Amino acid sequence: MINLETPKKFRMLVDQAHQVARQIFRPNSRRYDRAEHLYPRELDMLGALLDGMNAGGGGGEGAGAAGVRRSAARSDEGNRNSSNLSTVLGTMELCWGDVGFLLTMPRQGLGNSAIASVATDEQLERFKGKWAAMAITEPGCGSDSAAIRTTARLDGDHYVLNGEKIYVTAGDRADLVVVWATLDRNLGRAAIKSFVVEKGTPGFDLVRLEHKLGIRASDTAAFVLNDVRVPRENLLGDPEINVDKGFAGVMQTFDNTRPLVAAMAVGLARACLEETRKLLEQAGIELDDDAPAFAQHAAASECRRLESEYEAARLLTLQAAWMADNRKPNSLQASMAKAKAGRSCVEIALRCVELAGPLGYAEGEGGHGLLEKWARDAKILDIFEGTQQIQQLIVARRLLGKTSAELK
Template identity: 75%
Template sequence: MINLEVPKKFAALVNQARQSAAEVFRPNSRKYDHAEHSYPHELDMLAAVLDGLNSSGQGGASGAGGVRRASDKGDGVRNGGNMSTALGTIELCWGDVGLLLSLPRQGLGNAAIASVADDEQLERFAGKWAAMAITEPDCGSDSAAIRTTARLDGDEYVLNGQKIFVTSGERADAVVVWATLDRSKGRGAIKSFVVEKGTPGFELVRLEHKLGIRASDTAEFRLDDVRVPKENLLGSPEINTEQGFAGVMQTFDNTRPLVAAMAVGVARAALDETREKLTEAGLAPDYDRPPHRQSSAAATFLELEADWEAGYLLTLQAAWMADNGRPNSLQASMAKAKAGRTGTDVTLRCVELCGTLGYSENSLLEKWSRDAKILDIFEGTQQIQQLVIARRLLGKSSKDLK
C-alpha cells in the first residue's frame, strides 16, 4: 500500500523549501518577470546551500540534481530522492516557477544525467549545470523524429543539427543533446550526449521572448560539426531496434513527475491567494457545508481544490514508484497530464474568481496564470501524455496507436 502523506523525515526539507520560496523567490518574482533574460543573482547563495545538501546526501530540496531511479525494490519501502525533490519542487514553485528553473545546477539536463549516466559520468559531470535539448524546428512532440545526427569518428562523436526551446541553455555549463546515430533505424538510434559549453561549433543563436517563466532563459542552438568525446554519450552506444529508445526515454519517467510538481506548486499558490481574497470579500469556502449550499465563488473554489488534490496525489505516487524501483511510465504521464492541465485551469479560474484583482499586476495571480501554461506543454504536451497513457492501458505500441 502506498501512503501518500508527506514522510516525517522530509518535514524539515519541506519547511526550508517553503522559507526559500517566501523569502527569496516571492520577493523577486515580479522583478525578473519584467527583467527577462537577466540572471537572478539572488539565487547564487541558495544554489550554494543546495549544493551542500546534495553533496551531504540530504539534497532534493529543489531541481533535479538528485533524481535517480532505485535499482530494485528491496525489502522495505523507500522515500528517497524522487519524493524529496518533488516535495521541494512543489514548495519552491509556490514561490516562483521561473526562478526554480533558473537555479544553477538544478536543470532538466541534470535529471537526464542522474537518470542514465554511469558512475564515472556522474563523478565527471558533478557540479555542472546541465540543460536539456530535445525539441527541433521540425520535431516537437514526436521525439522519435529527431534530425540532429551523431556520427562516430574515432574517439569522438560529430554532432550536426539545430535545437530550440532549451531551458537555461545560455546559463548552463553543458547541454544534454538528443541526436540519432542512424535515422534509418528509427527510435532505437536516438541517444543523448553531454555537450559542454565552449565546444567549437556549438553556437547560441538566440533567446526566446516568452509568455511566462521569463526569469528562465530559453535558448536556440546550432550544432555544426560539434565534436564530443565518445565517453559523453549517456547510456549504451549500441543500437537496439527492438528496445526502441527506452534508455533516453527513461529520463522522462523521472522528470515528468517533477514538471507535475511544478504545476502543483504554482496552482497551490493561486489557490492560497484566492482563498484570502474570497475570505476578505466574505465568501470564504465552508468545508462543513456541501458546495450547492454556498456561494458560486466558494463552490467553484472547492471544485478547484479537489482537482488540485488529484494532481498532487498522482505526482507523489509517480515519485514514490521511482524511489521504489517500480516501472512508473504510466504514472509519470498521468501525473504530468493531470497536474499540467490542472495548473492551467486552476490559475486561470482563480484570476476569474478574483476579477480585477486577479488581472492586475498588483497581484501575482496574473503572472502565475502565464507561468502555468508551459507546464502543460514541455516534457511532453497534454496530448502526448494522453497518447502515452492510452498505449500503456491498452497494451499498444507506438506503431499500433499513433
C-alpha cells in the same frame, strides 16, 4: 506501501524550501518577470540548498538532480523515501514562490535529471557539480521525439554532432547541455541517443534567447551544432543500436522529469488557490469544508472544486515520485501526473484570475497582484516535457497494451 504524509526526514527541507520561496522567490518575482533574461543573482547562494534536497533521502544518485536509477533494485528494501520524493516536495514549495526561479536554479536543470537517470558511475563523478540543460526540441520536431534530425557520427574517439536545437531551458546559463541526436536516421527511434556537450565546445553556438509569455526569469535558448566533436565517453547509456529495445534508455529520463514538472504545476496551483481563498474571505465569502457545494456561494463552490483538482494532481505526483524511489516502473504514473497537473494548473490559474476579477487581472508586487503572472506561467507546465495530448496518448498505450506503431 506509500504514506501520503510528508516523511519526517524531509520536513525540515520542505520548510526551508518554503522559506526560500516566501522570502526570496516571491518578493523578487515581478522584478525578473519584467526584466526578462536578467539572471537572478539571488540564486547563486541558494544552489547548495537544492543540492541538499536531492540528496536528502540518502540516495545521492545524481549529478545535481534526482534520477530514476533501477539497476540496484532489491526486493527486500521495504518502503523507501529518497531523492525523487524529496525533490518533488521541495519543488512544490519553491514553485509556490516562482516557477521561473526554480527553472533557473544552478545545477537543477532537466539535463541533470537525464545524467542522474542513465549515466555511469564514472560519468556521474565527472559531471558532478555541473549545471546541465537538456536539448530535445528542433524546428521540425516537437512532441514526437523520435523525429529528431540532429545527427551524431562516430569518428575515432569522438562523435560529431550536426543539427539545430530550440527551446532549451537554461541553455545559456548551464555548463553542459544534454543533446538528443540520432546515430542513423534510417533506423528510427532505436538510433536516438543522448550526448553531454560542454559549453564552449567549438561549433556549439548559441544563436538566440527566446522572449516568452511566462517563466521569464528562466532563459530559453536556441543552438546550432556545426561539426561539434564530443568525446565518445560523453554518450549517455548504451552506445549500441538495439532495434528491439527502441530508445527506452533516453526516454527513461522522462520517468523522472515529468513528475518534477507536475510538482511545479502543483506548487503554482496551490499559490493561486491560497490567494483566491484570501480574496474571497476578505469579500465576506466563507468556504465551508463541511457544507455541500449547493449550499455555498457560487464562488466558494467553484473554489472548492478547484481545490479537489489540485489535490488529485498532488497525489498523482507523489505516487509517481515514490514509485521511482522504490525502483518500480512509473512511466504510466509519470504521464498521468504530468497530464493531470498540467491541465489542472492551467484551469486553476485562469479560474482564479476570473474569480478575483480586476484584482486578478492587474499587475502587482505580491499576493493577488501575482495572479495574472501565475496564469501566464502556468501554460508552459502543460506543454514542456510532453504536451497534454502526448501524455494522454502515452497513458492510453500503457493501459491498452499498445505500441506507438499500433496507437498513434
